[in-house]
Amino acid sequence: MVYVTKIKICGLKRAADITYVNLLKPDYIGFVFAPSGRRVTKEDAKELIASLDKSIKKVGVFLNHSVEEVKVIAKVCSLDILQFHGDEDMDYCRQFQQNVWKSFRIKDANSFKEMEDYQVNGYLLDTYHKTQYGGTGEAFDWGLSSHLTRLNRDKCVILAGGLNPENVKEAIEQIQPAVVDVSSGVETHGYKDFEKMKKMIERVRKV
Template identity: 60%
Template sequence: MTKIKICGLKHKNDILYVNKLKPDYVGFVFAKSKRQINKYKAKELIDRLDKNIKTVGVFLNNPADIVKEIAEFCGLDIIQLHGDETPEYCDLFNKETWKAFKVKNKHSLKKLNNYKTKGYLLDTYIKGAYGGTGKTFNWNLASKISKEKFIILAGGLSEENIEKAITIVKPAVVDVSSSVETNGHKDFAKMKKFIERVRKIK
């Protein structure tokens, strides 16, 4: 069964929601964005989180020592690198690491072979953006890659398109953020519908 990551948690209510809905992963964004959170607030939220839900920290072109310090301070399970990090940089961490790749065309996926991370997150290429755009990419480009790699599919996923996305890509994890929000806040009803839809897909 495809696992679920809800990304961009910032508020106490977000933790209440995910503790009820039980996604497999939740993400905290330490990169500069509208969902950015500092390590103190993230730790406060993580301390309230159901321990069966794995925590993912999202970083973007940070010095490795800062990533390590935040990951240890917050007790993160997974480090997600969303910038221009090199394969050598990705090997510096003693925690499970996911590397994000922006998919523009079939050549975009060749870069995955240069990395030896546990997970490979596929997001939509938007010039000047590093994710969180709410836009999808051509999933057919990634229709075979999940047979050989642990794929996390992101980029514009919603209750309406998730069945098609999973059918085509067959990812290990689907990653959602903006489509389960209302006015910039996580929406319990939208999260519930998304999670229920994913878990009904065989």
């Protein structure tokens, strides 16, 4: 089957999660090194990665870490992509050899202006919250996606925030992202749910 939008399952923290993704083959998986209920240490992530299917790309999620700390974790865990959710500027983003995805919290049309200051490999659109940098489980107004013309549609847009198997088709049709990023939308009681993950991936790849 031919499909365009890729999928990232974020917030893996258990051996069972690795078993699930090895069976389901999402394009990317994410390990959260930032403060979160899904946070893992570099040692935990390294152990989980040892059992991961090598065809799946590994993304590390960071929030205002020092450059040196990111480099150490990226090396220990052999990360393919670094995803920054904090106040990291373009000078910071230039410090790494890996591909960089930068998160932008979307509140209104003006939220897209900040992207113009960045030249990164991926632009992750997440939901604005006045006290949280991500992981709210809430979607922003996808109608704002018309402002993506400023960014140029040939850039890699990653859509996050409030996605689940029920709304992902609509999200893809409206925003046409390169990647959809899901975490809580495929969980039950805070843990990854195999059936929800399976349904999510199937729906993304049928759009």
